[in-house]
Amino acid sequence: MPTRKGEAYAWGIVALLSATAIITYLIVGGIPWPFWALYGLFLFAALLTTFGNWVDRRTVLTIAPDRLEFQNGLRSVNLPWEKVAEVTVRSDRWGKRVQVRGDDGQHFAFRTVAQIEIHEGEKEDLFGFREGEALVETIVQKAGLTLQEESTGESRYTRNPQ
Secondary structure: OOOOHHHHHHHHHHHHHHHHHHHHHHHHOOOOHHHHHHHHHHHHHHHHHHHHHHHHHOOEEEEOOOEEEEEOOOOEEEEEHHHEEEEEEEEEOOEEEEEEEEOOOOEEEEEEOEEEEEEOOEEEEEEOEOOHHHHHHHHHHHHOOEEEEEEOOEEEEEOOOO
8 A cells, every 4th residue: 555644744734834824813913815825735735635545545456257347436447358448558757557448438547556765775655556567467468458559658458450
C-alpha cells in the first residue's frame, strides 16, 4: 500500500494555515485576501490528495480464469477475456499507465508502481500496482492479444485481425 505521508503533510499545512488565520485575526482584526487564496489552494490540494488516496485504497484488479474485473470507488468493469479488445501501455516519469479497453466500450486504467527515493537508498511507493508489469503480461496473454504497435514510450496490444 502506498504511503499516505503526502496526505498528512497537506493536511498539516492546512492546519498550520488555519492556526495562522486565527492568530492573525485575533491580532490584526482581519485577514488579507491573498492569504485566503493561498489557504484555498492548499485546502484544495489536501482534498484532492485525500480523494486520490481514497480511490487508490478501493482499487481492486481481479484476474479470474474466465474474466478480468476492475473496481475502485468510481468505476466497476467486468470483462470476459474474449471481450478485452486492447491494452495500451504508456511510459511517463511516474512509471507506466495501462489502459484496458473492452470491445463493448468498457474501459479502465491503472498504473504500475511509481517509486521515489526519499532518503538515500530508501525507495517508497507513491502509487500504482507493485506487480503492474506482471499484470500487463498476464492480461495480454489471457486475452490473446499481440503487440501491434510500439513507439517511443507506448505499446499497443490488440487482437490479431482474422
